[in-house]
Amino acid sequence: MEFNEAKEKFVSTWGALGTLWGINKAMAQIHAILFISPDPLTMEDIMEELGISRGNASMNLRHLMEWGIVYKINKTGERKEYFKSEKDVTELARQIAKERSRREIQPTIKVLKEVSGISSNGSLKEEEFIKKTKELYDLADTADTMLNKVIAQEQNWITKTLVKILK
Protein backbone atom coordinates (compact mmCIF):
# COMPACT_ATOMS: atom_id res chain seq x y z
CA MET A 1 0.00 0.00 0.00
CA GLU A 2 1.39 3.38 -0.86
CA PHE A 3 1.04 6.57 1.08
CA ASN A 4 -1.95 8.13 -0.65
CA GLU A 5 -3.99 4.98 -0.41
CA ALA A 6 -3.06 4.59 3.24
CA LYS A 7 -3.95 8.19 3.95
CA GLU A 8 -7.35 7.86 2.32
CA LYS A 9 -8.02 4.67 4.17
CA PHE A 10 -7.07 6.26 7.46
CA VAL A 11 -9.15 9.39 6.86
CA SER A 12 -12.24 7.45 5.83
CA THR A 13 -11.93 4.97 8.69
CA TRP A 14 -11.56 7.78 11.18
CA GLY A 15 -14.65 9.41 9.67
CA ALA A 16 -16.65 6.20 9.94
CA LEU A 17 -15.59 5.68 13.54
CA GLY A 18 -16.59 9.24 14.32
CA THR A 19 -20.02 8.61 12.85
CA LEU A 20 -20.50 5.58 15.08
CA TRP A 21 -19.57 7.74 18.03
CA GLY A 22 -22.03 10.49 17.19
CA ILE A 23 -19.40 12.81 15.72
CA ASN A 24 -20.11 13.84 12.20
CA LYS A 25 -17.98 12.61 9.37
CA ALA A 26 -16.54 15.96 8.34
CA MET A 27 -15.53 16.77 11.90
CA ALA A 28 -13.73 13.45 12.34
CA GLN A 29 -12.07 13.67 8.94
CA ILE A 30 -10.83 17.21 9.51
CA HIS A 31 -9.32 16.02 12.72
CA ALA A 32 -7.72 13.09 10.91
CA ILE A 33 -5.90 15.17 8.30
CA LEU A 34 -4.74 17.70 10.87
CA PHE A 35 -3.51 14.93 13.11
CA ILE A 36 -1.26 13.39 10.49
CA SER A 37 -0.09 16.64 8.95
CA PRO A 38 3.37 17.75 10.03
CA ASP A 39 2.38 21.37 9.42
CA PRO A 40 -0.67 23.45 10.27
CA LEU A 41 -3.22 23.70 7.47
CA THR A 42 -5.42 26.51 6.24
CA MET A 43 -9.16 26.23 5.79
CA GLU A 44 -8.54 26.19 2.06
CA ASP A 45 -6.21 23.18 2.40
CA ILE A 46 -8.82 21.32 4.39
CA MET A 47 -11.67 22.11 1.99
CA GLU A 48 -9.59 20.93 -0.91
CA GLU A 49 -8.23 17.80 0.70
CA LEU A 50 -11.66 16.61 1.83
CA GLY A 51 -13.77 18.15 -0.91
CA ILE A 52 -16.09 19.96 1.48
CA SER A 53 -17.57 23.44 1.47
CA ARG A 54 -16.24 26.46 3.26
CA GLY A 55 -19.20 26.60 5.63
CA ASN A 56 -18.80 22.99 6.57
CA ALA A 57 -15.10 23.39 7.24
CA SER A 58 -15.65 26.50 9.30
CA MET A 59 -18.36 25.00 11.51
CA ASN A 60 -16.57 21.76 12.15
CA LEU A 61 -13.28 23.46 12.93
CA ARG A 62 -15.17 25.45 15.51
CA HIS A 63 -16.54 22.26 17.05
CA LEU A 64 -13.09 20.70 17.13
CA MET A 65 -11.79 23.77 18.90
CA GLU A 66 -14.63 23.56 21.40
CA TRP A 67 -13.62 19.97 22.07
CA GLY A 68 -10.15 21.29 22.78
CA ILE A 69 -8.37 19.08 20.26
CA VAL A 70 -7.69 21.61 17.50
CA TYR A 71 -6.07 25.02 17.80
CA LYS A 72 -6.05 28.08 15.64
CA ILE A 73 -2.66 29.59 15.02
CA ASN A 74 -1.66 32.79 13.33
CA LYS A 75 1.55 33.03 11.41
CA THR A 76 3.12 36.43 11.79
CA GLY A 77 2.76 38.51 8.68
CA GLU A 78 0.04 36.23 7.30
CA ARG A 79 -3.60 37.06 7.09
CA LYS A 80 -4.85 33.50 6.87
CA GLU A 81 -5.57 31.39 9.90
CA TYR A 82 -3.88 28.04 10.28
CA PHE A 83 -5.15 25.08 12.21
CA LYS A 84 -3.30 22.32 13.92
CA SER A 85 -4.46 19.44 16.04
CA GLU A 86 -3.41 18.25 19.42
CA LYS A 87 -0.55 15.90 18.60
CA ASP A 88 -0.15 14.01 21.84
CA VAL A 89 -2.41 10.98 21.67
CA THR A 90 -2.64 10.78 25.46
CA GLU A 91 -3.83 14.33 25.61
CA LEU A 92 -6.21 13.63 22.75
CA ALA A 93 -7.72 10.67 24.59
CA ARG A 94 -7.96 12.73 27.74
CA GLN A 95 -9.84 15.56 26.04
CA ILE A 96 -12.23 13.23 24.31
CA ALA A 97 -12.93 11.28 27.48
CA LYS A 98 -13.43 14.49 29.41
CA GLU A 99 -15.82 15.89 26.87
CA ARG A 100 -17.85 12.71 26.61
CA SER A 101 -18.07 12.38 30.35
CA ARG A 102 -19.26 15.96 30.63
CA ARG A 103 -21.82 15.76 27.84
CA GLU A 104 -23.14 12.26 28.17
CA ILE A 105 -22.26 10.38 31.29
CA GLN A 106 -22.70 13.10 33.86
CA PRO A 107 -26.17 14.22 32.75
CA THR A 108 -27.24 10.58 32.68
CA ILE A 109 -25.90 9.99 36.18
CA LYS A 110 -27.83 12.99 37.38
CA VAL A 111 -31.10 11.67 35.97
CA LEU A 112 -30.46 8.18 37.32
CA LYS A 113 -29.90 9.60 40.77
CA GLU A 114 -33.11 11.61 40.57
CA VAL A 115 -35.39 8.88 39.29
CA SER A 116 -34.00 6.17 41.56
CA GLY A 117 -34.72 8.44 44.49
CA ILE A 118 -38.52 8.37 44.24
CA SER A 119 -40.38 6.74 47.11
CA SER A 120 -42.06 3.50 46.26
CA ASN A 121 -45.70 2.69 46.84
CA GLY A 122 -44.57 -0.86 47.58
CA SER A 123 -45.73 -2.38 44.30
CA LEU A 124 -43.48 -4.80 42.47
CA LYS A 125 -43.30 -2.40 39.50
CA GLU A 126 -42.06 0.51 41.55
CA GLU A 127 -39.71 -1.57 43.66
CA GLU A 128 -38.14 -3.01 40.53
CA PHE A 129 -37.82 0.42 38.94
CA ILE A 130 -35.98 1.80 41.93
CA LYS A 131 -33.73 -1.23 42.23
CA LYS A 132 -32.76 -1.25 38.57
CA THR A 133 -32.19 2.47 38.18
CA LYS A 134 -30.05 2.41 41.35
CA GLU A 135 -27.95 -0.37 39.89
CA LEU A 136 -27.48 1.62 36.69
CA TYR A 137 -26.55 4.64 38.73
CA ASP A 138 -23.82 2.65 40.49
CA LEU A 139 -22.54 1.25 37.22
CA ALA A 140 -22.43 4.62 35.49
CA ASP A 141 -20.82 6.25 38.48
CA THR A 142 -18.12 3.59 38.73
CA ALA A 143 -17.46 3.73 35.01
CA ASP A 144 -17.22 7.51 35.04
CA THR A 145 -14.91 7.55 38.06
CA MET A 146 -12.64 4.98 36.51
CA LEU A 147 -12.58 6.73 33.18
CA ASN A 148 -11.60 9.96 34.83
CA LYS A 149 -8.96 8.37 37.02
CA VAL A 150 -7.35 6.27 34.35
CA ILE A 151 -7.19 9.18 31.94
CA ALA A 152 -6.25 11.75 34.60
CA GLN A 153 -3.37 14.05 33.89
CA GLU A 154 -1.15 12.89 36.70
CA GLN A 155 -0.79 9.23 36.11
CA ASN A 156 0.05 7.79 39.48
CA TRP A 157 1.98 4.66 40.26
CA ILE A 158 -1.08 2.49 40.57
CA THR A 159 -2.54 3.33 37.19
CA LYS A 160 0.78 3.14 35.38
CA THR A 161 1.42 -0.28 36.87
CA LEU A 162 -2.09 -1.29 36.12
CA VAL A 163 -1.82 -0.45 32.45
CA LYS A 164 1.29 -2.63 32.26
CA ILE A 165 -0.27 -5.53 34.13
CA LEU A 166 -3.50 -5.50 32.21
CA LYS A 167 -1.88 -5.17 28.85
Added chain:
Amino acid sequence: MEFNEAKEKFVSTWGALGTLWGINKAMAQIHAILFISPDPLTMEDIMEELGISRGNASMNLRHLMEWGIVYKINKTGERKEYFKSEKDVTELARQIAKERSRREIQPTIKVLKEVSGISSNGSLKEEEFIKKTKELYDLADTADTMLNKVIAQEQNWITKTLVKILK
Protein backbone atom coordinates in the same frame (compact mmCIF):
# COMPACT_ATOMS: atom_id res chain seq x y z
CA MET B 1 -41.55 13.00 41.56
CA GLU B 2 -43.98 10.17 41.19
CA PHE B 3 -43.46 6.87 39.47
CA ASN B 4 -44.86 7.63 36.04
CA GLU B 5 -42.94 10.83 35.70
CA ALA B 6 -39.75 9.10 36.83
CA LYS B 7 -40.33 6.26 34.40
CA GLU B 8 -40.85 8.63 31.48
CA LYS B 9 -37.78 10.57 32.42
CA PHE B 10 -35.72 7.42 32.62
CA VAL B 11 -36.98 6.05 29.31
CA SER B 12 -36.41 9.28 27.45
CA THR B 13 -32.96 9.83 28.97
CA TRP B 14 -31.95 6.30 28.04
CA GLY B 15 -33.19 6.94 24.51
CA ALA B 16 -31.21 10.16 24.25
CA LEU B 17 -28.06 8.51 25.55
CA GLY B 18 -28.52 5.71 23.03
CA THR B 19 -28.78 8.26 20.23
CA LEU B 20 -25.49 9.84 21.29
CA TRP B 21 -23.92 6.41 21.20
CA GLY B 22 -25.17 5.59 17.74
CA ILE B 23 -28.01 3.38 18.95
CA ASN B 24 -31.38 4.43 17.71
CA LYS B 25 -33.92 5.88 20.08
CA ALA B 26 -36.50 3.13 19.75
CA MET B 27 -33.91 0.44 20.40
CA ALA B 28 -32.64 2.14 23.54
CA GLN B 29 -36.15 2.88 24.81
CA ILE B 30 -37.33 -0.67 24.27
CA HIS B 31 -34.38 -1.81 26.28
CA ALA B 32 -35.22 0.70 29.00
CA ILE B 33 -38.77 -0.48 29.54
CA LEU B 34 -37.77 -4.13 29.48
CA PHE B 35 -34.99 -3.46 31.93
CA ILE B 36 -37.25 -1.92 34.55
CA SER B 37 -40.18 -4.26 34.02
CA PRO B 38 -40.49 -7.02 36.60
CA ASP B 39 -42.22 -9.21 34.02
CA PRO B 40 -41.55 -10.06 30.40
CA LEU B 41 -43.53 -7.94 27.93
CA THR B 42 -45.20 -8.73 24.62
CA MET B 43 -44.59 -6.80 21.45
CA GLU B 44 -48.04 -5.29 21.89
CA ASP B 45 -47.11 -4.00 25.36
CA ILE B 46 -43.97 -2.39 23.97
CA MET B 47 -45.74 -0.77 21.02
CA GLU B 48 -48.34 0.65 23.30
CA GLU B 49 -46.01 1.86 26.02
CA LEU B 50 -43.71 3.67 23.58
CA GLY B 51 -46.26 4.52 20.89
CA ILE B 52 -44.28 2.91 18.08
CA SER B 53 -45.29 0.75 15.15
CA ARG B 54 -45.21 -3.01 14.98
CA GLY B 55 -42.47 -3.03 12.39
CA ASN B 56 -40.30 -0.75 14.44
CA ALA B 57 -40.76 -2.84 17.57
CA SER B 58 -40.02 -6.04 15.69
CA MET B 59 -36.83 -4.79 14.08
CA ASN B 60 -35.40 -3.22 17.18
CA LEU B 61 -36.19 -6.23 19.32
CA ARG B 62 -34.21 -8.25 16.83
CA HIS B 63 -31.27 -5.88 17.13
CA LEU B 64 -31.41 -6.06 20.90
CA MET B 65 -31.36 -9.84 20.70
CA GLU B 66 -28.37 -9.67 18.36
CA TRP B 67 -26.61 -7.54 20.95
CA GLY B 68 -27.35 -10.30 23.44
CA ILE B 69 -29.13 -8.09 25.95
CA VAL B 70 -32.74 -9.11 25.27
CA TYR B 71 -34.18 -12.61 25.14
CA LYS B 72 -37.32 -14.04 23.66
CA ILE B 73 -39.27 -16.32 25.94
CA ASN B 74 -42.28 -18.47 25.27
CA LYS B 75 -44.86 -19.05 27.94
CA THR B 76 -46.24 -22.55 27.75
CA GLY B 77 -49.74 -22.61 26.35
CA GLU B 78 -49.42 -19.09 24.95
CA ARG B 79 -49.05 -18.18 21.35
CA LYS B 80 -47.52 -14.76 21.88
CA GLU B 81 -43.83 -14.20 22.35
CA TYR B 82 -42.58 -12.42 25.42
CA PHE B 83 -39.41 -10.44 25.74
CA LYS B 84 -37.23 -9.78 28.72
CA SER B 85 -33.94 -8.00 29.10
CA GLU B 86 -30.72 -9.04 30.70
CA LYS B 87 -31.20 -7.95 34.29
CA ASP B 88 -27.68 -8.11 35.63
CA VAL B 89 -26.08 -4.71 35.04
CA THR B 90 -22.61 -6.21 35.04
CA GLU B 91 -23.57 -8.62 32.33
CA LEU B 92 -25.29 -5.78 30.47
CA ALA B 93 -22.12 -3.70 30.57
CA ARG B 94 -20.09 -6.69 29.50
CA GLN B 95 -22.26 -7.39 26.47
CA ILE B 96 -22.33 -3.79 25.38
CA ALA B 97 -18.57 -3.44 25.75
CA LYS B 98 -18.01 -6.66 23.88
CA GLU B 99 -20.27 -5.65 21.03
CA ARG B 100 -18.76 -2.21 20.70
CA SER B 101 -15.26 -3.58 20.78
CA ARG B 102 -16.15 -6.07 18.08
CA ARG B 103 -17.95 -3.62 15.80
CA GLU B 104 -15.96 -0.46 16.26
CA ILE B 105 -12.64 -0.76 17.99
CA GLN B 106 -11.34 -3.94 16.43
CA PRO B 107 -11.96 -2.94 12.80
CA THR B 108 -10.31 0.40 13.53
CA ILE B 109 -7.30 -1.29 15.11
CA LYS B 110 -6.97 -3.47 12.05
CA VAL B 111 -6.90 -0.48 9.71
CA LEU B 112 -4.47 1.42 11.93
CA LYS B 113 -2.12 -1.55 11.88
CA GLU B 114 -2.33 -1.77 8.11
CA VAL B 115 -1.85 1.89 7.31
CA SER B 116 0.92 2.44 9.85
CA GLY B 117 2.79 -0.46 8.25
CA ILE B 118 3.50 1.22 4.92
CA SER B 119 7.11 1.91 4.12
CA SER B 120 8.10 5.54 4.09
CA ASN B 121 9.79 7.33 1.25
CA GLY B 122 11.59 9.36 3.90
CA SER B 123 9.57 12.56 3.47
CA LEU B 124 8.37 14.43 6.53
CA LYS B 125 4.77 13.85 5.50
CA GLU B 126 5.10 10.11 5.31
CA GLU B 127 7.25 9.83 8.43
CA GLU B 128 4.68 11.82 10.38
CA PHE B 129 1.82 9.71 9.03
CA ILE B 130 3.48 6.49 10.13
CA LYS B 131 4.42 7.87 13.52
CA LYS B 132 0.95 9.20 14.28
CA THR B 133 -1.01 6.21 13.06
CA LYS B 134 1.31 3.95 15.09
CA GLU B 135 0.60 6.01 18.19
CA LEU B 136 -3.12 5.73 17.58
CA TYR B 137 -2.74 2.02 17.09
CA ASP B 138 -1.05 1.69 20.47
CA LEU B 139 -3.68 3.82 22.15
CA ALA B 140 -6.60 1.90 20.65
CA ASP B 141 -4.99 -1.41 21.41
CA THR B 142 -4.34 -0.49 25.03
CA ALA B 143 -7.86 0.85 25.46
CA ASP B 144 -9.38 -2.25 23.92
CA THR B 145 -7.27 -4.59 26.02
CA MET B 146 -8.18 -2.77 29.19
CA LEU B 147 -11.83 -2.63 28.33
CA ASN B 148 -11.87 -6.36 27.72
CA LYS B 149 -9.93 -7.18 30.84
CA VAL B 150 -11.86 -4.96 33.20
CA ILE B 151 -15.17 -6.20 31.89
CA ALA B 152 -14.06 -9.83 31.57
CA GLN B 153 -16.29 -12.49 33.01
CA GLU B 154 -13.80 -13.80 35.56
CA GLN B 155 -12.95 -10.76 37.58
CA ASN B 156 -9.57 -11.52 39.05
CA TRP B 157 -8.08 -10.19 42.23
CA ILE B 158 -6.22 -7.38 40.51
CA THR B 159 -9.21 -5.90 38.76
CA LYS B 160 -11.50 -6.24 41.76
CA THR B 161 -8.97 -4.48 43.92
CA LEU B 162 -8.44 -1.91 41.25
CA VAL B 163 -12.09 -1.00 41.03
CA LYS B 164 -12.10 -0.43 44.79
CA ILE B 165 -8.93 1.63 44.77
CA LEU B 166 -9.93 3.80 41.87
CA LYS B 167 -13.41 4.44 43.09
Added chain:
DNA sequence: TTAAACTTTCAAAAATTATTGAAAATTAAT
Protein backbone atom coordinates in the same frame (compact mmCIF):
# COMPACT_ATOMS: atom_id res chain seq x y z
C1' DT C 1 -12.32 54.97 5.48
C1' DT C 2 -12.06 51.98 1.96
C1' DA C 3 -11.03 47.85 -0.03
C1' DA C 4 -9.37 43.30 -0.18
C1' DA C 5 -8.79 38.95 2.20
C1' DC C 6 -10.67 36.01 4.79
C1' DT C 7 -14.27 33.83 8.13
C1' DT C 8 -18.78 33.07 9.96
C1' DT C 9 -23.58 32.46 9.76
C1' DC C 10 -27.75 30.43 8.42
C1' DA C 11 -31.69 29.29 5.33
C1' DA C 12 -32.31 26.03 1.90
C1' DA C 13 -31.08 21.57 -0.26
C1' DA C 14 -29.24 17.07 0.01
C1' DA C 15 -28.18 13.01 2.31
C1' DT C 16 -28.91 9.88 5.73
C1' DT C 17 -31.44 7.38 9.10
C1' DA C 18 -35.64 5.95 11.42
C1' DT C 19 -40.38 4.73 11.23
C1' DT C 20 -44.62 3.22 9.37
C1' DG C 21 -47.99 0.07 7.75
C1' DA C 22 -49.59 -3.35 5.04
C1' DA C 23 -48.51 -7.56 2.50
C1' DA C 24 -46.04 -11.83 3.02
C1' DA C 25 -44.45 -15.27 5.97
C1' DT C 26 -44.67 -18.17 9.90
C1' DT C 27 -46.70 -20.78 13.54
C1' DA C 28 -49.92 -23.53 15.96
C1' DA C 29 -54.41 -25.22 16.79
C1' DT C 30 -58.45 -27.39 14.85
Added chain:
DNA sequence: ATTAATTTTCAATAATTTTTGAAAGTTTAA
Protein backbone atom coordinates in the same frame (compact mmCIF):
# COMPACT_ATOMS: atom_id res chain seq x y z
C1' DA D 1 -55.44 -28.51 4.89
C1' DT D 2 -57.53 -24.44 6.64
C1' DT D 3 -57.82 -20.74 9.55
C1' DA D 4 -56.59 -17.45 12.88
C1' DA D 5 -52.95 -15.37 15.57
C1' DT D 6 -48.81 -13.47 15.41
C1' DT D 7 -44.29 -11.87 13.51
C1' DT D 8 -41.27 -10.30 9.85
C1' DT D 9 -40.05 -7.84 5.87
C1' DC D 10 -39.50 -3.94 3.08
C1' DA D 11 -40.91 -0.12 -0.02
C1' DA D 12 -42.61 4.23 0.91
C1' DT D 13 -42.64 8.19 3.94
C1' DA D 14 -41.17 11.04 7.63
C1' DA D 15 -37.82 12.92 10.59
C1' DT D 16 -33.36 14.21 11.46
C1' DT D 17 -28.81 15.53 10.44
C1' DT D 18 -25.36 17.25 7.46
C1' DT D 19 -23.79 20.08 3.87
C1' DT D 20 -23.86 23.84 0.79
C1' DG D 21 -23.20 28.47 -0.83
C1' DA D 22 -23.84 33.04 -0.78
C1' DA D 23 -24.68 37.12 2.04
C1' DA D 24 -23.14 39.30 6.12
C1' DG D 25 -19.47 40.03 9.16
C1' DT D 26 -14.51 40.81 10.53
C1' DT D 27 -9.94 42.02 10.26
C1' DT D 28 -5.91 44.09 8.42
C1' DA D 29 -3.35 47.02 5.48
C1' DA D 30 -2.94 50.94 2.80
